[in-house]
Amino acid sequence: MAIPKLQSYLLPTQAELPVNKVKWDFNPARAALLIHDMQEYFLNFWGENSPLIDQVVENVARLRQFCKSQDIPVFYTAQPNQQSDQDRALLNDMWGPGLNKHPDQQRVVSALAPDEQDQVLVKWRYSAFHRSPLESILKETGRDQLIICGVYAHIGCLTTATDAFMRDIKPFMVADALADFSREEHMMALNYTAGRSGKVVMTSELLPATTPASKAQLRALVLPLLDDDAEDLDDADNLVDYGLDSVRMMELAARWRQIHSDIDFISLAKDPSIDGWWKLLSREPA
Template sequence: MWGPGLTRSPEQQRIVAELTPDEADTVLVKWRYSAFHRSPLEQMLKETGRNQLLITGVYAHIGCMTTATDAFMRDIKPFFIADALADFTRDEHLMSLNYVAGRSGRVVMTDELLPFVPATKAALRELILPLLDESDEPMDDENLIDYGLDSVRMMALAARWRKVHGDIDFVMLAKNPTIDAWWALLSREVK
């Protein structure tokens, strides 16, 4: 019924370059629909004090949905990432989302999980301009407070960016509230 699987076609076993694990990644062999079956996944979660599992992948209505339900049965909170799951058809994809949402986990989108940190200085500028009271646009080295940026909005930005750069806080942003200074903070390599 199942055939030989991927082992018959080594060229289909390769992982695309963007998803190739590095030496710091943990790779688990998945034997059945549930990622917990015949794997150390549950033990690894317990040993690291984790009780939540983010689920992404292909065949949402098969392995991903089964893993979510199995996680729930093991008192692990599954988060089913709707826009990071694929399936054969739209109907099967929607069925899996509805099943998990109604029975065993929480369905979320990637933007709910990943903090938004602008990828370019231009993107930072686009994020900041709507927060200003002034119609004039500041130069990148001008004080944003002079253009109406208030402390509440600055605190919200600090909280968002701290998720990626743990050292960013309100004081750091307030000391030098310019697009240039903030871009210098945000464009650092994440450690």
């Protein structure tokens, strides 16, 4: 009945995303960000030091930082830690008492803690719109696009995206800023959204193109894409030997080519190391 213990998995890559039925352009002036249920209680089911959650939290933090720089409003959903049987209703049948048994885990994780400019919505059901002022705030402020990230992709995030669509609000589901019970359920949520209720995007599609500002930033970007034993990686080591696959390399090439037009898969594959890539990225853009 309760949420099961969860395992990390590889986040979807750009090449694995479903084909979107709609061709909506992202417009920061008409958008809002929803950080969905990123509370300690829901993330603790992956245990400590989950590579999946570390990457998702990092991507959500990047989205939040970008939105704040663009005056895009940021909303959070968070379940209360004291819910009556009347408020919880059928959730008790499906999931048990939930946060009522773990009131100390109600906080949003510290890396994403909301500030005084953010609005935290009390979460009563799967959809963030249920018993909340989200729709009225969006419409009053001329926002008809909703960036959705957080957990769990196939439950609250998907339901919120579908509910947004039913209210004429365009949902953008951020594939690599979501986490789920399994990769199969994660992909199911993306496939449904792309074909029925919204647009599926990657974090990098919403953010302005950038390259790492230092070799340390490059290393921090690359390490989550490698095998678990890559922490002792030397900057001169071959990244392919540590699990970097061609799909991830092509995604990095596509991102960095927006800054350096001569970067492609072949140029990255010639010297697939932190040192080799830093030589390419540390140049002045043409």
